[in-house]
Amino acid sequence: MSGLRFELETPVPLVDLDILDRNLARMAEYAAEHGLGLRPHVKTHKAPRVAREQARLGAVGLSCATPREAEVMASCHHDLLVAHPPVGLKAERLMRLPREVDLMVALDSAESIEMLVAAARRHDRSVRVLVELDVGAHRVGVPTAEQAVALARLVKARPPLVYAGVTFYPGHIRQRVEEQPRHIDRLRRDLTATLDTLRGAGLAADIVSGGSTPTAWQTHQIEGLTEIRPGTYVYNDRYTVAIGSCAREECALTVLGTVVSTAVPGQVVIDAGSKALGREPRVEEGQGFGELLDRPEVTVKAMNEEHGILDLSRTAWRPAVGDQVRILPNHACIVTHLNDVVCGLRGAEVVERYEVTARGR
Ligand SMILES: Cc1ncc(COP(=O)(O)O)c(C=O)c1O
Numbered sequence: 001m002s003g004l005r006f007e008l009e010t011p012v013p014l015v016d017l018d019i020l021d022r023n024l025a026r027m028a029e030y031a032a033e034h035g036l037g038l039r040p041h042v043k044t045h046k047a048p049r050v051a052r053e054q055a056r057l058g059a060v061g062l063s064c065a066t067p068r069e070a071e072v073m074a075s076c077h078h079d080l081l082v083a084h085p086p087v088g089l090k091a092e093r094l095m096r097l098p099r100e101v102d103l104m105v106a107l108d109s110a111e112s113i114e115m116l117v118a119a120a121r122r123h124d125r126s127v128r129v130l131v132e133l134d135v136g137a138h139r140v141g142v143p144t145a146e147q148a149v150a151l152a153r154l155v156k157a158r159p160p161l162v163y164a165g166v167t168f169y170p171g172h173i174r175q176r177v178e179e180q181p182r183h184i185d186r187l188r189r190d191l192t193a194t195l196d197t198l199r200g201a202g203l204a205a206d207i208v209s210g211g212s213t214p215t216a217w218q219t220h221q222i223e224g225l226t227e228i229r230p231g232t233y234v235y236n237d238r239y240t241v242a243i244g245s246c247a248r249e250e251c252a253l254t255v256l257g258t259v260v261s262t263a264v265p266g267q268v269v270i271d272a273g274s275k276a277l278g279r280e281p282r283v284e285e286g287q288g289f290g291e292l293l294d295r296p297e298v299t300v301k302a303m304n305e306e307h308g309i310l311d312l313s314r315t316a317w318r319p320a321v322g323d324q325v326r327i328l329p330n331h332a333c334i335v336t337h338l339n340d341v342v343c344g345l346r347g348a349e350v351v352e353r354y355e356v357t358a359r360g361r
Contacts, residue, residue: 004294004324006350008343010258011276013335014326017344017351019252020050020234027216027233028057034220039063039081039209041231042073044333046358047342050234051076061104063209063229064358067093072358074101081106081130081209083167083229085140091115095123104128104207106167108141110154117158128164129155130209133194135187137171145197152203165207165226166198173215177244180218188222195224214245237332238291242284253342254293254326255335257308259319268310268319272327273303278334293326300327 006014031038037060042051051062051073061079064070067090070080074097081104086094091112097103105127107113113129120127131151134141142148148166155163168191173183191208198205211219211228213236219228235253236246257272277290277300288299288311301311308327312318319325329335336342336356344352 004326006256006324006343006348008256008350010256010324011270011272012256013339013342014254014256014350015235015342015344016252016254017346019250020344021053023234023236023246023250023252024050024053024057027230028054028059030217030220031228032058036220036225037061037227039079039227039229040234041065041083041229042069042358044231044234044336046072046336046356047354048072048076048357049354054234060227063231066358066361068361069358070094070097070101070103074098078102080104081167081229083169083209085109085112085132086116087112088115091119092122094127095119095125099125102128104130104164106130106132106209108132108134108151110151113151113154113158113161117161120160124160126160126162128162128207130165130167130207131155131163133166133168133191135168135170135190135210136173136183137169139169139171141168145194148194149198149201149203152198153201156203163203165205165209166194167207167209169229170210170212170215173212174243175214176242177214177218180215184215184218184221191222191224213240214243216245232332235332235336238287238328238330239280248296248328251293251328251332253332253335254328255290256343257325257327259321259323259325260307262319262321266312268312270300270308270310270325270327271306272300273305273307275305275338276335277303277308277327277329278331278338279303280329280331280334290327290329293328296328 039061041063132141213230213232216230236251257270261269292298297314300308302309
């Protein structure tokens with residue numbers, strides 16, 4: 001790859017800070033334009049450096065998946081949603097967050113309500129609760145409005161818990177953007193019916209929290225939604241490009257790797273394997289685990305933990321040992337999760353390094 005040379009030990013994640021800035025600003029503008037609160041999910045970056053920027057741009061709060069993320073993000077925003085059922089010791093750990101954090105959790109069972117209220121009472125801490133709805137992703141969330149009413153009632157009867165509203169994750173809407181309207185339409189109708197039922201039961205939801213990166217630019221069509229929670233949009237990735245939710249130039253995160261071997265005839269091996277890129281599902285069958293930023297026709301076709309094998313069948317380009325390559329990963333969040341530090345670029349210059357502080361448990 002002619003000219004590409006960073007004085008960095010590889011593999012290492014690189015973030016183009018100009019693209020990151022644009023991605024952050026664009027989503028903040030979209031949310032503001034449609035009167036939606038933006039509560040970005042931090043699982044993509046796990047970095048206070050990025051979270052503080054999201055807060056500066058007006059995020060109403062941050063979404064976290066793990067207690068560790070919440071502990072780290074407590075220094076970035078006072079309003080935190082833990083969008084994962086707080087079952088077992090997690091509930092207790094969350095109660096130890098700094099007092100100034102206005103904590104909110106998502107849950108979908110009577111058991112988790114009882115665990116949460118026991119922990120909240122032990123710590124004399126008020127906690128806002130969002131009842132999780134299953135709107136089609138079939139991961140977590142109650143499937144019927146009646147069950148949502150029952151849980152909301154239970155929360156209301158368990159001070160210091162405070163019933164704040166409902167939440168959902170449209171993880172089933174991962175089609176190409178032009179194929180999404182009928183799924184969004186169905187979601188809108190189902191959500192409206194559930195919100196009506198809750199209102200009828202005297203349990204109107206103040207907060208209706210939903211959204212993802214694949215659906216991000218369509219979420220203003222979902223009536224009743226008060227806030228959105230995209231995460232991947234900060235960096236984007238090969239998957240987000242493939243479904244048309246962003247342009248390739250809007251991908252901020254790449255992995256810098258080095259060609260370490262060409263000894264096996266017809267083969268080029270780089271030092272970025274599954275422990276650098278993640279073994280994420282292919283975008284489409286045969287599309288590999290990542291593609292070169294400057295040569296999209298070259299993919300990482302196979303991996304061991306520390307080795308990636310490039311597919312050179314669609315190119316005449318033949319790199320040499322020592323050449324560097326930038327790989328656009330299938331899934332940005334996994335790359336972040338695998339690294340302690342990210343290098344920030346302006347143009348071709350590494351101008352800063354920031355920590356992925358909230359990784360791990
Ligand atoms: C509960 C929840 N909210 C929001 C998001 C963000 O979605 P995306 O990664 O599509 O931006 C996720 C992603 O896994 C999630 O699990």
